[in-house]
Amino acid sequence: MKAALVTIVLMALTTYLTRAIPYLLLGRRQWGPRMLRVLEAVPGCVLVSVIAPVLVSGKPADMLAAGVTVLAALRFPLLPTVLIAVASAALFRHWL
Numbered sequence: 154m155k156a157a158l159v160t161i162v163l164m165a166l167t168t169y170l171t172r173a174i175p176y177l178l179l180g181r182r183q184w185g186p187r188m189l190r191v192l193e194a195v196p197g198c199v200l201v202s203v204i205a206p207v208l209v210s211g212k213p214a215d216m217l218a219a220g221v222t223v224l225a226a227l228r229f230p231l232l233p234t235v236l237i238a239v240a241s242a243a244l245f246r247h248w249l
Contacts, residue, residue: 168196214245
């Protein structure tokens, strides 16, 4: 449980820092729309890099939860999708 909490805190910190550091270092510079789009995509890329190994682990519960999450993402906004993802992962891991 402690390892999971440390992982979550480090992921949150990494996500925050990947957005904050460029703004702090280059904050006075005028950025083009392309660079802004790149910086907005970085936190999602970090999250995917953490989730991707779980998806290819071959565990049926994780793969089913990923499928449910993709379907939820196509239908709902971000917050309900995250809640559905967490709930489906927990339930599938419990049942399988």
